[in-house]
Amino acid sequence: MHKMTIAELDRGLRQGAFTSVELTRHFLARIDRYNPRLNAYITIDADRALEAAERADSQRRSGEVGPLAGIPIAHKDIFCTYGLKTSCGSRMLDSFVAPYSATVVERLAQAGVVMLGKTNMDEFAMGSSNETSWYGPVKNPWDEMRVPGGSSGGSAAAVAAYLCAAATGTDTGGSIRQPAALCGLTGLKPTYGRVSRWGMIAFASSLDQAGPMSRTAEDAALLLQAMAGFDPRDSTSSQEAVPDYRAELSRDLAGLRIGLPKEYFGAGLDAGVAASVEAAIAEYRRLGAEIREISLPNSPLSVPTYYVVAPAECSSNLARFDGVRYGHRCQEPRDLLDLYQRSRAEGFGAEVKRRIMIGTYVLSAGYYDAYYLKAQRLRHLISDDFRRAFEQVDVILGPTSPTTAFPLGDKADDPVAMYLNDIYTIATNLAGLPGLSLPVAQAGGLPVGLQLIGDYFQEGRLLNVAHKLQEVTDWHRASPPGFE
Numbered sequence: 366m367h368k369m370t371i372a373e374l375d376r377g378l379r380q381g382a383f384t385s386v387e388l389t390r391h392f393l394a395r396i397d398r399y400n401p402r403l404n405a406y407i408t409i410d411a412d413r414a415l416e417a418a419e420r421a422d423s424q425r426r427s428g429e430v431g432p433l434a435g436i437p438i439a440h441k442d443i444f445c446t447y448g449l450k451t452s453c454g455s456r457m458l459d460s461f462v463a464p465y466s467a468t469v470v471e472r473l474a475q476a477g478v479v480m481l482g483k484t485n486m487d488e489f490a491m492g493s494s495n496e497t498s499w500y501g502p503v504k505n506p507w508d509e510m511r512v513p514g515g516s517s518g519g520s521a522a523a524v525a526a527y528l529c530a531a532a533t534g535t536d537t538g539g540s541i542r543q544p545a546a547l548c549g550l551t552g553l554k555p556t557y558g559r560v561s562r563w564g565m566i567a568f569a570s571s572l573d574q575a576g577p578m579s580r581t582a583e584d585a586a587l588l589l590q591a592m593a594g595f596d597p598r599d600s601t602s603s604q605e606a607v608p609d610y611r612a613e614l615s616r617d618l619a620g621l622r623i624g625l626p627k628e629y630f631g632a633g634l635d636a637g638v639a640a641s642v643e644a645a646i647a648e649y650r651r652l653g654a655e656i657r658e659i660s661l662p663n664s665p666l667s668v669p670t671y672y673v674v675a676p677a678e679c680s681s682n683l684a685r686f687d688g689v690r691y692g693h694r695c696q697e698p699r700d701l702l703d704l705y706q707r708s709r710a711e712g713f714g715a716e717v718k719r720r721i722m723i724g725t726y727v728l729s730a731g732y733y734d735a736y737y738l739k740a741q742r743l744r745h746l747i748s749d750d751f752r753r754a755f756e757q758v759d760v761i762l763g764p765t766s767p768t769t770a771f772p773l774g775d776k777a778d779d780p781v782a783m784y785l786n787d788i789y790t791i792a793t794n795l796a797g798l799p800g801l802s803l804p805v806a807q808a809g810g811l812p813v814g815l816q817l818i819g820d821y822f823q824e825g826r827l828l829n830v831a832h833k834l835q836e837v838t839d840w841h842r843a844s845p846p847g848f849e
């Protein structure tokens with residue numbers, strides 16, 4: 366049961382081959398067995414999961430339901446969940462119980478999903494390896510000595526090890542796509558504004574977007590269908606109508622113009638990853654796509670631009686954690702200043718503190734023009750590169766990450782090496798464009814991700830291009846040894 370896609374589980378539930386309660390118990394048993402090893406979940410909510418499963422079963426018996434009814438999934442612990450601990454991977458929120466649910470959580474609940482629990486993540490979504498979590502690192506099911514990627518590493522490991530059918534993630538600079546790549550999943554970061562950010566704990570508000578992490582593009586389409594759409598509670602959410610993503614999946618690829626940015630295939634790209642991406646390009650040629658080389662000349666500026674903009678926004682967003690209203694409070698503060706200082710010093714980890722310091726610095730009087738304003742200008746140049754590229758091609762294709770999963774601890778003491786892991790994913794966030802990672806042929810026994818980038822609101826096209834590849838290959842069917 367656990368290896369089935371959402372679409373297959375939906376058929377099984379419809380035909381009465383099993384019930385949602387049985388399915389939920391099965392996943393909960395797997396979580397009991399494997400989670401102590403992988404550390405993918407921070408919180409498991411068996412009671413509420415079984416209640417939701419019973420509700421879904423009775424809905425299925427009594428009439429027409431959508432394809433997500435009774436499907437067990439997990440939410441990244443960045444989404445507020447009513448009445449349930451929502452930690453964001455931080456000691457700061459270790460005792461925080463959310464008083465309301467995020468729009469994403471609410472909409473998926475309305476579609477009938479069963480929430481099994483909340484997944485581990487880098488602290489406040491800052492990281493690419495899941496090693497900055499207050500709850501300890503997550504292990505990659507493909508090799509438990511390696512990282513699952515980050516920041517949505519718990520979601521990625523949970524889906525890859527079949528501890529849920531799919532999961533939610535968030536992506537500020539690659540946090541859905543990079544862990545999807547390192548764990549062999551399909552992960553979609555939608556256009557900025559496509560999915561509501563309400564109730565999603567803010568990291569960098571102009572970059573953050575929620576999206577699905579699943580086995581297949583078809584499953585991602587089903588999840589995005591429920592997640593996407595305007596939300597009056599998020600002023601940055603888009604009014605653009607939500608298309609029928611599943612209906613778009615089977616479009617023929619003949620004549621599709623795929624652009625390969627030459628900057629994404631240069632120095633720094635692992636040879637094994639490059640070979641896997643080449644094999645996928647050959648498949649796309651066979652499917653009738655036309656492959657062209659393009660250029661995104663400002664690509665080398667995306668990492669430095671991001672590491673000004675994201676810390677600036679995070680330093681402002683994280684100012685709310687002051688030990689007064691909610692979150693960690695130090696013991697017996699001497700005075701107000703001591704309360705602020707010690708609560709924040711104790712509540713935040715090293716990476717979060719580093720970002721707050723960088724962000725505060727680049728926003729301070731005298732440095733604002735030199736750093737923050739300049740970064741905003743570079744952001745425009747990066748967006749213009751994509752605008753020009755989409756005049757020539759329909760989708761852009763490249764690797765998701767320069768390497769496969771790296772060993773735990775390998776980059777933990779070298780922030781710059783860690784930041785470079787997102788070199789191919791960050792520009793998409795700076796421009797607000799949608800990006801999708803899907804698994805292709807493995808390299809050295811480890812998953813490799815192929816990234817597709819689309820024009821604004823072209824999620825349907827990306828899912829279509831991914832789905833067509835998944836129809837003719839079985840790369841997305843590989844299972845981590847020991848978790849079958």
Ligand code: GLN
Nearest residue numbers: 490491492537538539540
């Ligand atoms: N790895 C990047 C960072 O550390 C991106 C994280 C994310 O997308 N949330 O900021």
